[in-house]
Amino acid sequence: MLRPTRLERQVLRERLSQWSREPGSLSMRRLGPREGSRAPSTCSTSRRPGLRLGSPSSCSSSPAGHSASSTATGSSTGARYHSSHSSFTSLFFPRQQMTLTGFEEGTVNLLSLPSLPSASENVNPYLAIYGLICLVNLLITVLGILAGFHGSFQAARTLFTRTLTQVAHAPFRYFDTTPTGRILNRFSTDFQIIDTSLTDQVRICLTHAFSFLVNVGVIVLVSPKFIPPAILIIYLYVRLSLSYVKCSRDLRRLESNARSPIFSKFGE
Numbered sequence: 546m547l548r549p550t551r552l553e554r555q556v557l558r559e560r561l562s563q564w565s566r567e568p569g570s571l572s573m574r575r576l577g578p579r580e581g582s583r584a585p586s587t588c589s590t591s592r593r594p595g596l597r598l599g600s601p602s603s604c605s606s607s608p609a610g611h612s613a614s615s616t617a618t619g620s621s622t623g624a625r626y627h628s629s630h631s632s633f634t635s636l637f638f639p640r641q642q643m644t645l646t647g648f649e650e651g652t653v654n655l656l657s658l659p660s661l662p663s664a665s666e667n668v669n670p671y672l673a674i675y676g677l678i679c680l681v682n683l684l685i686t687v688l689g690i691l692a693g694f695h696g697s698f699q700a701a702r703t704l705f706t707r708t709l710t711q712v713a714h715a716p717f718r719y720f721d722t723t724p725t726g727r728i729l730n731r732f733s734t735d736f737q738i739i740d741t742s743l744t745d746q747v748r749i750c751l752t753h754a755f756s757f758l759v760n761v762g763v764i765v766l767v768s769p770k771f772i773p774p775a776i777l778i779i780y781l782y783v784r785l786s787l788s789y790v791k792c793s794r795d796l797r798r799l800e801s802n803a804r805s806p807i808f809s810k811f812g813e
Contacts, residue, residue: 689748697744705736726805734804757782 708731761779764771 693744693748697740701736701739704739705732708732724805726807726810730801730805734801 712728761775765775
């Protein structure tokens with residue numbers, strides 16, 4: 546695990562301090578897509594946490610190229626976040642959600658077994674099954690939460706170390722073309738999302754995805770005629786989800802665009 550040394554932190558503070566004291570530096574900075582309006586041919590200098598900021602690979606001169614670049618950026622960001630987790634979390638967390646979903650669906654069939662006595666005659670078997678369900682559900686949920694927190698901590702520390710190392714070793718030209726607010730926004734708001742809400746969003750996404758697959762699978766097993774509509778439903782579901790992700794990413798970019806100038810004021 547790479548850790549920033551004292552020299553790297555000192556160099557970063559000196560560069561940020563020297564850059565913020567330059568007269569008229571704010572008016573001469575080149576605004577990127579997160580700091581104001583730009584021409585269509587302007588290169589995008591904002592990237593996700595843990596990626597190289599201001600990389601020339603994000604340049605695009607056409608709308609189609611910009612869309613492809615955004616899709617590639619989102620895919621690479623998700624891959625970096627997933628690879629930053631520990632191996633235990635990456636293997637256990639999805640399987641925990643799958644086991645929990647299958648267990649919840651299987652208990653419905655267990656309670657409907659004809660071998661169980663009537664509830665009016667003997668309620669103890671139902672109470673025992675219900676207590677076992679609650680105990681196993683609690684155990685699986687707690688293990689999933691602990692694994693999610695552990696993976697989130699590992700990912701946040703790894704991505705923060707990579708980003709800090711890249712910024713500390715960046716040339717002075719990078720600080721002349723990148724606003725201070727964008728750098729501070731990377732190290733504050735973006736990493737706050739990684740520390741707090743990103744793990745919960747991944748857990749919710751996995752839960753709903755596995756629940757959807759289990760429900761569709763049960764319906765297909767009971768009625769095979771549902772296979773063509775199921776394929777159509779899954780296709781529409783994926784298309785709508787991709788459109789939503791693209792729209793949500795653009796809205797978050799605009800929100801960060803409006804917040805970055807506020808962070809720039811702290812450097813002045």
